[in-house]
Amino acid sequence: xxxxxxxxxxxxxxxxxxxxxxxxxxxxxxxxxxxxxxxxxxxxxxxxxxxxxxxxxxxxxxxxxxxxxxxxxxxxxxxxxxxxxxxxxxxxxxxxxxxxxxxxxxxxxxxxxxxxxxxxxxxxxxxxxxxxxxxxxxxxxxxxxxxxxxxxxxxxxxxxxxxxxxxxxxxxxxxxxxxxxxxxxxxxxxxxxxxxxxxxxxxxxxxxxxxxxxxxxxxxxxxxxxxxxxxxxxxxxxxxxxxxxxxxxxxxxxxxxxxxxxxxxxxxxxxxxxxxxxxxxxxxxxxxxxxxxxxxxxxxxxxxxxxxxxxxxxxxxxxxxxxxxxxxxxxxxxxxxxxxxxxxxxxxxxxxxxxxxxxxxxxxxxxxxxxxxxxxxxxxxxxxxxxxxxxxxxxxxxxxxxxxxxxxxxxxxxxxxxxxxxxxxxxxxxxxxxxxxxxxxxxxxxxxxxxxxxxxx
Numbered sequence: 001x002x003x004x005x006x007x008x009x010x011x012x013x014x015x016x017x018x019x020x021x022x023x024x025x026x027x028x029x030x031x032x033x034x035x036x037x038x039x040x041x042x043x044x045x046x047x048x049x050x051x052x053x054x055x056x057x058x059x060x061x062x063x064x065x066x067x068x069x070x071x072x073x074x075x076x077x078x079x080x081x082x083x084x085x086x087x088x089x090x091x092x093x094x095x096x097x098x099x100x101x102x103x104x105x106x107x108x109x110x111x112x113x114x115x116x117x118x119x120x121x122x123x124x125x126x127x128x129x130x131x132x133x134x135x136x137x138x139x140x141x142x143x144x145x146x147x148x149x150x151x152x153x154x155x156x157x158x159x160x161x162x163x164x165x166x167x168x169x170x171x172x173x174x175x176x177x178x179x180x181x182x183x184x185x186x187x188x189x190x191x192x193x194x195x196x197x198x199x200x201x202x203x204x205x206x207x208x209x210x211x212x213x214x215x216x217x218x219x220x221x222x223x224x225x226x227x228x229x230x231x232x233x234x235x236x237x238x239x240x241x242x243x244x245x246x247x248x249x250x251x252x253x254x255x256x257x258x259x260x261x262x263x264x265x266x267x268x269x270x271x272x273x274x275x276x277x278x279x280x281x282x283x284x285x286x287x288x289x290x291x292x293x294x295x296x297x298x299x300x301x302x303x304x305x306x307x308x309x310x311x312x313x314x315x316x317x318x319x320x321x322x323x324x325x326x327x328x329x330x331x332x333x334x335x336x337x338x339x340x341x342x343x344x345x346x347x348x349x350x351x352x353x354x355x356x357x358x359x360x361x362x363x364x365x366x367x368x369x370x371x372x373x374x375x376x377x378x379x380x381x382x383x384x385x386x387x388x389x390x391x392x393x394x395x396x397x398x399x400x401x402x403x404x405x406x407x408x409x410x411x412x413x414x415x416x417x418x419x420x421x422x423x424x425x426x427x428x429x430x431x432x433x434x435x436x437x438x439x440x441x442x443x444x445x446x447x448x449x450x451x452x453x454x455x456x457x
Contacts (some may be wrong), residue, residue, distance in 0.1 A: 007084055025063070027063050061101075085145075120219060217267065224260060294322065325345020326345070348386035348430075378433055
């Protein structure tokens with residue numbers, strides 16, 4: 001049941017964002033299957049070369065990270081809004097969906113050339129690039145609306161507390177609204193850096209150099225939006241009886257975690273095409289993006305243990321993925337699949353936290369949660385599947401396997417071959433986890449949709 005202060009229109013908009021998020025992660029999982037199969041010994045030869053692999057990789061990354069994560073953020077922003085959504089709210093949703101659709105179908109509408117730029121690989125295709133621009137404008141609209149929800153007002157929505165619950169349950173509402181505003185602010189900073197970078201380099205660069213430079217700074221800033229949202233998801237997954245730190249301390253912690261993003265515009269003075277610019281953003285991510293999330297995650301686990309409560313699967317596994325991703329990040333040496341293992345851990349931690357929180361959001365949208373055993377199984381399938389993938393990628397990377405390459409190897413026994421088998425098995429488990437997530441969520445949403453069709457049909 002929705003809290004009494006929720007607008008029905010806000011819930012409908014949030015539901016639309018949730019449907020888009022699940023559709024994006026579903027489509028990305030199809031491309032993930034192709035990517036994993038192309039890396040498994042003996043199967044890679046069945047696929048039509050590296051161009052096919054790079055196209056699948058591009059669409060998987062863009063749908064699973066940018067569209068899925070921003071659609072999930074759009075859902076949370078809609079739930080936390082103090083006012084009923086206007087035309088702009090629905091326009092943003094439609095535009096994101098249109099942009100994602102154009103990107104996904106672009107390979108079927110003409111010849112495309114994959115450009116494997118970091119953070120956001122692209123397809124050199126008018127249809128894909130048009131979809132990318134539409135998507136960017138929609139994110140700008142959605143983040144601007146969330147930014148306008150000034151966090152120092154007196155209302156937010158608790159993603160765990162049902163209607164009529166005691167408001168003295170601690171100050172999670174206040175922290176949530178501040179964190180969502182902070183995430184929107186970071187997104188706007190990233191978009192501003194993107195616009196300035198485009199203005200400075202678009203006339204002098206082209207191809208891979210253009211997109212690599214264009215997305216380098218904003219991509220690094222975007223990480224701080226994801227870590228902020230992940231920490232909010234962790235707080236939403238905490239046991240209701242948990243005695244959390246005060247709202248003031250939690251807000252300062254969130255601000256500390258996102259603060260490096262506010263320094264990003266200053267780095268533009270280095271010149272987007274300069275070596276110093278690339279190195280500075282790399283340094284910011286390496287040394288400032290993980291400390292606060294790890295501190296908060298460990299603190300939440302300790303508080304659960306002190307209470308004698310078992311941490312939610314989404315919280316514990318998400319933290320485990322983050323820890324493993326950070327550790328692997330410390331041993332990266334060159335452009336090998338160690339890089340891929342690292343960011344699968346960090347991004348996988350965000351995705352797992354989002355999945356776990358989705359089940360808690362369903363009651364706010366008027367739908368029941370799936371049975372807890374099924375939720376636990378789904379999260380474990382995805383979480384342990386990602387861990388196996390990370391193991392396989394790390395093993396291959398230690399043997400020098402290059403990233404962003406299909407890298408088909410023979411069936412002879414070797415460390416790299418075994419690592420790729422682990423990658424294939426882990427990818428299969430993770431994909432099953434994604435498909436089960438889709439099933440569980442859509443199964444809860446479908447009865448409500450069917451009922452509305454029956455009433456108005």
